[in-house]
Amino acid sequence: MSIPVKFDFSNYPGHLPSDCTGKDHIFSAAISITIFALLMGTAYLWEHPGVLLFSSSKYPTLVFGCIALMLWITSKPKPKLTPIGFSVGVAAVFLSDWMCRSYNLFQGPSIRGELFIGAFLGWWLILQQNRKIFIWFLFFAIFLLLHNFFSEADGRVLFGDDHATFLYRLRLLKDNFPSIPFYYPLWNRGVDARDFFATGALNVYLFFSPLIHIFNIHFIYNAIIATIIFLILPTSVFASARLTGSNFLQASLAAILSLSTSLTWYEWALRFGTVGFVFSAALVPINAILLIDLLSSPIEFTYRKAIFLTISFTLMLFWSASGLIFLPLAIAALFSARKFFKTRPVLLFMVLTLALNLLWVPLFLKVSQVGNFLFSESEQYPKSPTHAHQYADDTPPPKPFSQPPKQLYKSVKKIASPKEILLSLRKLSGLSNPLIIFLCIPGFIFIKRRLRLWFIALSIWLLICGAVLAPLKPQLELDRMLVVLLLILCIPTAYSIEELFSNSKKALSTALASLVASYVLISPFSISALLRNRTLIQYYFKLPIVDELADAIAKNSGNGRTIFAGFVLQELSSGHFAPLSYLTGKPLVASHFVHKYWWYHDVIPPEYLKRKDNGIEDFFDLNNVSLVVSHDEKWRKYFSARPNLYTMVWSKGIFTLFKRKAKSSYFLSGKGEIIDQQNNKILLRLDSKSAVIKFNYFPFLTSPQCKLSPYQVDKTMVFIRISHCVHKQAIVIKSVSPFKRLFL
Helix, strand or coil, X not given: CCCCCCCCHHHCCCCCXXXXXXXXXXXXXXXXXXXXXXXXXCEEECCCCCCEEECCCHHHHHHHHHHHHXXXXXXXXXXXXXXXXXXXXXXHHHHECHHHCCCCCCCCCCHHHHHHHHHHHHHHHHHCCCCCHHXXXXXXXXXXXXXXXXXXXXXXXXXXXXXXXXXXXXXXXXXXXXXXXXXXXXXXXXXEECHHHHHCHHHHHHHCHHHHHHCCHHHHHHHHHHHHHHHHHHHHHHHHHHHCCCCHHHHHHHHHHHCCCEHHHHHHHHHCCCHHHHHHHHHHHHHHHHHHHHHHCXXXXXXXXXXXXXXXXXHHHCXXXXXHHHHHHHHHHHHCHHHHCCCHHHHHHHHHHHHHHCCCHHHHHHHCCHHHHHCCCCCCCCCCCCXXXXXXXXXXXCCCCCCCCCCCCCCCCCCCCHHHHHHHHHHHHHHECHHHHHHHHHHHHHCCHHHHHHHHHHHHHHHHHHHHHHHHCHHHCCCHHHHHXXXXXXXXXXXXXXXXXXCCCCHHHHHHHHHHHHHHHHHHHHHHHHHCCXXXXXXXXXXXXXXXXXXXXXXXXXXXXXXXCCCCCCCECCECCCCHHHHHCCCEECCCCCCCCCCCCCCCCHHHHCCHHHHHHHHHHXXXXXXXXXXXXXXXXXXXXXXXXEEEEEEECCEEEEEECCCCCCEEECCEEEEEECCCEEEEEECCCCEEEEEECCXXXXXXXXXXXXXXXXXXXXXXXXXXXXXXXXEEEEECCHHHXXXX
């Protein structure tokens, strides 16, 4: 059975290449060069330094923009968009210094050698009309990327940045789901473990829960990540393309492109470890097409599509910001709501989706304080914060730390000017696949008529979110919408590429098609270089120091808590410290164990640092610290200079452990014993009528045996007061049920 590779234009309002004239190609080429000039700014021939093509985008944009405008005004009929014309933009990328700039998906100048080889192979395939190879090339690309990823891992688990935090969240979900959120006493005197909702951890956990519960999470984690980015994503894009009316070749080309949309995609997936976002983004293409299909023709929406969309859409929504992606579609649906109730599959989708998401969305809105978060952006950074670790070499205690105003994020709230928007798009363009940038536009005309306008509207909305709205709400990190946009644009781009391959008859069009083919063929090899950590974008795996430090803490922590002096961020194998709580099984204290602060924030509050040694010791007493971990040279000198207070017991790399000689207790007042600190509760025995224990109080805490109330220690710490206990019973302190938290 042969696989169809020729596109059938009969169902589409687009045009056959034979209908196009030279004027159409010139019109399209002028637009593509205008886009090229806007995204380049300054351009040189081949590489920089070289022959200067233009020093500013102003003049080429004006010239070629006017050419396109004049052709549009003077031509009857109006000129058409052609893939051949837009591929001139790809040629401009190849001939200019575009690829020689830092952080490029196709990093030049050396990549041009591979592109020449790819162009020759593409030329031969086009002349031989042997385009089926691109279908099989999809499987080769997936295998190549999987091989390079696991070869680079070499048995090590991903750990850099938020991968460490995601491992921690998956472990907590494995132990506690569905009783979430809950009280977690092993970090920072007890925390509200509720980040599963906002971070998208639930989608990965639910989808991969059989593997997570069968295997050790560290053993299966890399396979989960690889499945998402190398299997689920291309499958989602392939299926989406098929739903828009593509054949196997076009769908395969779209899937190949999805594996190489941008370096930014792999930054989020492998370097930053935002796995919840990545999984949701991988589902966006299929959800987008199914929702557009539902809106455009609810009568043709089937029960199979309804059930699949319910599951896929709910999984996607677990990364909460994904709901913004489909805001235009949701608004449009409100105006057509009446006709949806007349179609049973659509009604089934609406009922099932509402029922599933009512199980968690109200709780998410309640515990995550979404309203406060949406309006919590700050308009300024602290101008010159005093870092608590900058004290003299004679080891006095740290200087006071001046707290900056309010919560800050990685960027400042502002209204972006057109120039700033253009600069952000220029930055992304170098990181992105030029085929998508230049060939997506003519590809829109080949999407089914009833889907096309919705698809274009969704693309424009994502562009507005990522380029215009992102600076207004920096805490939402809407720049990720541009990454999602590139994923869905793989579909129209694939249409353009297939049309270019199928209808290249003359020398120039064949040369352009061959160049486009070379980018398709070389893209998996370019991504392979990233996977082997041979580019400027690096990602990290767990090093032996993680287990060594965990073992040392478990051995030396005693009956108290272990505190990380100073400020910790990603010093542990380039990742956050969150997993240490379950790796050690011991209670820990740090400035924060996930990425909360964007500036130096000492674990010891400034009011205690002001009191020097006495203040530091008082703070350690309030936290029942028995072991101190230092990774900062200044803090290491501070503790080493006080042998009457601290004894060094272990050192490896940047980490040094100091045993604290002073004795303290978990009881601020009263008497008793902390029997156990588990991952969702505290077990203790009370030998007095009442007590105050050194654990954070929350209104959602409960105890069947006692009355719990807050005890204010200072402006940052509120401990648990225990009273009216049942005589001679072990006391359990834990969170109320998730249902009860809705009404607190």
